[in-house]
Amino acid sequence: MPKVKPPYDLLVIGSGAAGLSVALGVLAAKPNARVAVLAKNNLDEGSTKYAQGGIAAVLDAADSTESHIADTLDAGAGICVESAVRAVVEGAKDAISWLVANGVIFDREDGALHLTREGGHSHRRIVHSADATGKAVQTTLEARIRESRAELFEFHNAIDLIREKRPSGRQGRCVGAYGLDRRDGRVKLFPARTVVLATGGASRVYLYSSNPDGSTGDGIAMAWRAGCRVANMEFSQFHPTCLYHPKAKSFLVTEAVRGEGGLLLRPDGTRFMDEYDPRGELAPRDIVARAIDDVMKRLGCECIYLDISHKPADFITSHFPTVHAEALKFGIDMTKEPLPVVPAAHYTCGGVLTDLAGRTDVENLYAVGEVSFTGLHGANRMASNSLLECLVIGAAAARDIIGKMDAVAELPTLAPWDETWVTDSDEEVVVAHNWDELRRFMWDYVGIVRSNKRLERAKHRVRLLREEIDEYYGSFRVTNDLLELRNLSLVADLIIRSALARRESRGLHYTIDFPTLDTVAPPQNTILVPKNFSIRRAG
Template sequence: MDHQFDFLVIGSGIAGLTFALKAARDATVAIVTKKDKLETSTNYAQGGIASALGPDDSFQLHIEDTLKAGDGLCHEDVVEKVVRSGPDRIRDLVTFGVAFSKSRTDEAFFDLGREGGHSRNRVVHAEDMTGRAIERVLIEAAEANPNIHIFEDHLALDLIVQHDSLRLGTTPLKQHQQCWGAFIFDSKAREIHTFMAHATLLCTGGAGKVYLYTSNPDVATGDGLAMAYRAGARLANLEFVQFHPTCLYHPQAKNFLISEAVRGEGGRLIDRRGNAFMEKYHPMKDLAFRDVVARAIDTEMKRTGDDCVFLDITHRDPAFLKQRFPNIYSKCLSLGIDITRDPIPVVPAAHYMCGGIATNLAGETSLPNLYAIGECACTGLHGANRLASNSLLEAAVFSHEAARCCTERLEAWRRRRFPAVSAEAFPFDAANGNQNEMVLISHNWDDVRRLMWNYVGIVRRDKRLRLAQKHMAQIWLEIREHMPNIQLNSDLVELQNLALVAELIIHCAIARTESRGLHYNLDYPQKDDIHWRKDTVIQRGPYGDPVVQGLAW
């Protein structure tokens, strides 16, 4: 079946929903999401949105904090654009109906929290469930809009790219390609459809599931990154994977994050013997940047042999903790941890991709008519390390800019004819294949995640990176061998995407011969501004192999 819309949005988090709501004033928008529409990274975001709103704050201070966190790789024009747009984009969310927490002393103002790396309290939040508050309001607004059509349980397989060779007589001059939509798998009906659109927006979130331990939901398998790479778009800075320092350590807790706001409200990291240790690693102590805190915890765990460290906020008033962190309090209490009396056991976990699909200030990628917004994009805002709570801000700003850009071009785009593309052009059959070999998928999935955790984690070495590269080559041999014989399903598609993103991360990590931000290599422990104050750009080469360059994009 062929679907035609003005815009195709892949993903239903804050980036995709905000774009859809703004673009649907003048256009038809399809939102496809591979699971339930609420199953997004946005929905799990606890912290909030950073913006300079306090009387003691300024745009310049927020800009300076972002640049310090990014460790020399932030694009300053992007940082300034995003920071200065913050108050307007927060007002947009309030207009949609998001109820942010108000100040306890004056309800005319927001309650502004502080997180690691921020020099001022500037995090707008909805208690400790900001993402959930945003997601539900935006979904409700999208469902009420007749121009927006939401397709749940629809998995994007690959982008539809048209190649046009321009010729002078018989001489080829150049090849032009552009994106026209995507092949989409309806996992319930087991059918492949073509979704044609004048502009396609990848809002697919991150790739935390490439690591064994992550704060991300199960849907974070790097689908957008993989599709964009296969289509020929440029990606950047994939070596910069942010590990959140404080994921709850408990056998019955899966991927539960302990918000950085807990440290912002005075929480201290201690070892099993009750000793605070962050003062050894940074002057900002427990409010240091995430890369510093994650490495400090990793170092302490290796030094002591302990399985975790602890986050202690028991010195704060119990009533305040229950009001400020109701979600964290109830979750921990259900596991026998009373955060008003007990330190919280925590470990670092893969949390956020600071790299992604390279875009400009409007979210445009290097492939015409393809946009990327949110965690799957590399806009230049985060550099080598994301400042806490800048991610939802980035998504809100770039979805606004992309909607403006696409709307301005829509009239001209509508004068073009969609190319004739059939779902039969997709190389895999959705109906046939063996259903009894899923063990092969789960085995390879586990191999990829363990390999990345052990060899391409918080602290790296050249030898481990090279071994990871060799192991990935073997895993790919197995995937290619059994892939054609297994009936098409979401696990198989996600495995391919996960393995590809893992391979690209390894290539970028090998290329960057220095330590900067989230990329820490013991063989190159120093930062090298002379040779590496530039982005790591990776693109599919003419023979299918990744080509890595260090350049300003």
């Protein structure tokens, strides 16, 4: 087969903190590298932009790396990979220094970085930019990548990864991807020596989510179809406090509100968290979310309340300007009254199985950030460890890619996208109906509290839906909605299969059929293996 010079040394799918940290890291060492970044929407329209709380890092003399590790292991409910936790925590200082060097402005007090505290943390160690840290990080990294030589493809939705065909007939290394240009409906070929998945999580698989609309599990689904293992998909984190208002679209109220003294209240104004955990409002998110869910179900109320109005008004507006301004849009003044809040799907703790350099089971394919499973989060992600993981593993992936870039063989000639047998759809309503049904039954049957009966119902429904979607996908030209639905239905299936496999309650997975920890067998991560899985090359 003839060889051609690949147009890209690196293809990054996703443009949040994870993807941009890899791209910028590679370009810093290889300024002339051919780098492409695909963004499904605008370059900044991913989950990073909406991260409010901050980035966990041990910077206080009273704190310690061992304490941060212990807190993370505790939140992870016994199944964090300790080597991953240690690597990420120990990389925090360098990550913060890198952001500052690139121009991110964090809040300071007397010249030093101001540190706040969030649930699960035993010390103040959250570096932040008011309550819009993600926006500060995203804006800065976006400016850096726009200044670089990277080619940026906004409004491009990756469809599937491409693997090299070996003479034996088996699939080999990853050699690129197909992507849909959402603006004109054309499918493009993106050949690349190395591909990085940085597509975020899959929380839009649920009816209520704090995530932007694009969080549809695209990278997890593409990696699974390409032959990568996935792990711990049963652990979907529900943020305890999203603003409850019909027009608020599940706006997230940062956990730092509770960290700075906010109280959770029943509709009658009484506290309840001390009845569920001795840490009260500062308990880890899974405990707080289940407590709120229990209170709402017991009382039949539509929401509970988060009250920090006992603090001075100037303290509230200076620490939480974003939340304060957003609540005011709906006539709620958090300096004078409590915020109505409900839980919403927030973070995918599982994902594509990788090592600590972001390498997947497929040669030359990496996964970084929420799309991945490194072992850091275990059964429950601790607050503000997510951006940290993006940066630390992103830097490690960049170093690994740089070290191998010159040794990567030329690519084979790749076939363009084939639309020979498809037509334009005349039944788009099918996509809309299936999308709605999927997210509703996932919320009802695979939500905060589960049971075998509910999971079996979901398993049956997702099987039928996937059959319909696959038939539709094979018959009509692809659209963004169809691609997202195809990916969400696959990720939903992986979540359900993982939840059924775990016969205990641990961290974010709580089932009434097995309400306690399994103390007989050693705790295990749930690893699913695709039919086309093959062992990655050594090293």
